[in-house]
Amino acid sequence: MKHPYHIIIAGAGGIAEAVGLILAEWSAITPTIYIGDQDLTKAQSVADWIKNGSTKSCQVHAFFLDAKTINNNMHSVFEKGDALLDCLPGSLAPNMAQMAKDHQLYYANLTEYVAETNQIINLAKDAQTGFVLQTGLAPGYIDVLANYMFQNFCKQYEVEQVDTLELKVGALTNHAIPPHYYGFTWSPVGVATEYLKDCIVIRDYKKTTLPALSERGQLIIDDIPYEEDLTSGGAADLPDALSGKVKRLDYKTLRHPGHYGWVENQLKSLKQSETLISDLQQIMQTEIPHIQDDQIVIYAAVEGKDASGTLRRQEIAKRIHPQQVGKHTLRAIQTSTATPLIQAISWLLETKTKGIVLQSQLDAAAFLKGDFIKRVYGEVK
Known part of the structure; x- marks a missing residue:
């Protein structure tokens, strides 16, 4: 200020x-x-x-x-x-x-x-x-970063469209144990919402929606394996802003391997009803511990062909750790x-x-x- x-x-x-x-x-x-x-x-x-x-x-x-x-x-x-x-x-x-x-x-x-x-x-x-x-x-930092990467990629390679823009973030514990392979490092309120509300994405250059947890995948960042899946809200307004410019855009949440399988098993045990979000939230808050030691893993990537037709990919990965501010x-x-x-x-x-x-x-x-x-x-x- x-x-x-x-x-x-x-x-x-x-x-x-x-x-x-x-x-x-x-x-x-x-x-x-x-x-x-x-x-x-x-x-x-x-x-x-x-x-x-x-x-x-x-x-x-x-x-x-x-x-x-x-x-x-x-x-x-x-x-x-x-x-x-x-x-x-x-x-x-x-x-x-x-x-x-x-x-x-x-x-x-x-x-x-x-x-x-x-x-x-x-x-x-x-x-x-x-x-x-x-x-x-x-949403927030990851969207600004991804938009920055998209703009720079287009300028550097003299293009107006790209194939993919990937946004991925994980708020994670430093260690993971079964069966849930997860720990709450922040408020548990809203986690179940992200897992169950529809996700706004871009597919074939058009804004659309997909069910949460419907595109599970794996990736390696700095030699550490993670799993990823669609969750709601993280793409902010980028699907609106970049429709027609990006063939495929989505936001996925990173987790330690095994977590999304555990969530899937919980959902199978619950009935599809108006209380599904609160029911899943209750299970998670009952069975998953709160853990103070944490890390934030961030990954963004843009991929597409340059003006000469060569396929290019640019990636940024960051890992945030606890930090001293003042006396805390x-x-x-x-x-x-x-x-x-x-x-x-x-x-x-x-x-x-x-x-x-x-x-x-x-x-x-x-x-x-x-x-x-x-x-x-x-x-x-």
């Missing part, structure tokens, strides 16, 4: 605390931070954690946040704010976006939920401030999710852009070279 802004963070979970600490520690000018949550005690605990964990002097305030109704105290906080960073569950995103619009706050969120994103697009299209949507890790060590999922959100809101505040900004509309080169992004993801050539 290059000015003394007032930043409101909605939520008091692991991503929210990372956002607050990074803002306090890495901003050129430390903003005043407000942590809002329906559990005021939890919000106060996060505020204290940020203040105690930063090496800089910072003002961090906690307040009670009702995601459905504005009360007088919330109104007072929102009137002071310049921007709202939404770290609440995706189902609440339209409510928070409406509050941001009503109080003329710049807004950025993380959710991969498609229906909720479409609601925000409709409600904020005439907003007096800017709204960057789906700007976490996946943040997990990889925290830094990799928080920094795109912060980079997006920094850009909005500096440019004063109005209306909806989707991932394909960001200046990919500038975003990937942003001060917050580079500290976690490193340089992209």
